[in-house]
Amino acid sequence: MKFWSSALLAMLLSGCASDLGWSLMFASEKKVEVRELARANVCGTQQELSAVSLFADAAEVERWQQSRGLHLIDTGAMPAGPYALVEMGLRPSSGYGVVISRKAGIRKDMLVLSSTYFSPAEGSTQAQVETSPCVLMALPPDFYRAVVVMNQSGVVQASTLNKE
DSSP states (O other), X not given: OHHHHHXXXXXXXSGGGSHHHHHHHTSOEEEEEOEEEEEESXXXXXXXXXXXXXXXXXXXXXXXXXXXXXXXXXXXXXXSSOEEEEEOOOBSSSSOEEEEOSEEEEETTEXXXXXXXXXXXXXXXXXXXXXXXXXXXXXXXXXXXXXXXXXXXXXXXXXXXXXX
């Protein structure tokens, strides 16, 4: 009994206590695979928070690239959409990054991506240049009400639900 009360307390103190994290925790999951198409260390992000964007097709990715003034990928060579762009957020130096697992899941009508976020080791020397790492993922064709990015601790890091 002591174990279960400790486990419940740990879940409540973690990101699972959020409404979204809690509902996803107990939803059944259909396993799917996603594929990384491109990544960059500087994606023009101006906010510090992580974000995820859902694009229906290559034309939307091209418009995003133009709005940021960068060339992440040749959109003419992309497979059919949809796509998710995961942005780590603005960081003060090099040494940051995000990796998205190719193994994902559909829970309810939301695509859940598993991610690992990296930061430089404490006390390490890094180039003092602002970075904003991002990764563009090809998603399986389907309808997604939202895309949710869970970090390595099982906490919701970003969601397209925040943009509604």
